[in-house]
Amino acid sequence: MKNLWILGDFYAIKISGDETQGRYSVWEVEAAPDNGPPLHKHSMEDEAFYVLEGDFSFPYGSKETKAGKGQFMYVPRGEFHTYKNIGSSFGKLLLIVTPPRFEKFFEEIGIPVDNKSSFQPPPITPAVIENVVKTAAKYGLEIKI
Numbered sequence: 247m248k249n250l251w252i253l254g255d256f257y258a259i260k261i262s263g264d265e266t267q268g269r270y271s272v273w274e275v276e277a278a279p280d281n282g283p284p285l286h287k288h289s290m291e292d293e294a295f296y297v298l299e300g301d302f303s304f305p306y307g308s309k310e311t312k313a314g315k316g317q318f319m320y321v322p323r324g325e326f327h328t329y330k331n332i333g334s335s336f337g338k339l340l341l342i343v344t345p346p347r348f349e350k351f352f353e354e355i356g357i358p359v360d361n362k363s364s365f366q367p368p369p370i371t372p373a374v375i376e377n378v379v380k381t382a383a384k385y386g387l388e389i390k391i
Contacts, residue, residue: 250356263346271346300337
């Protein structure tokens with residue numbers, strides 16, 4: 247299994263696209279308080295989020311949905327969206343991505359670790375953001391900074 251720190255959040259793959267014959271991938275995401283990815287839009291992937299722990303905000307298009315444990319959010323491609331942990335401690339999401347090619351983006355921008363306790367997340371610097379934006383373009387991802 248791959249474990250990655252991505253922009254301050256911990257991503258652990260549960261099943262890869264290789265294991266699903268290219269149909270989908272599933273990740274468990276542990277999001278720090280007041281954290282989440284920048285507003286972005288996929289041109290090729292749909293995403294779905296299931297809240298395992300905590301409280302999250304899901305800005306999507308012109309609306310925003312708040313979700314807690316046990317709630318589900320589906321985000322089809324083509325709309326700007328993000329998630330943000332609005333709780334006071336780490337929250338957990340199950341992230342389903344279809345098709346799974348997007349996991350390669352995660353691998354390119356993430357920092358691999360054996361487990362969450364073996365490494366602290368690195369600071370998010372302008373160089374890190376620049377690399378994410380540059381890498382995103384090759385995966386059909388548009389990021390609003």
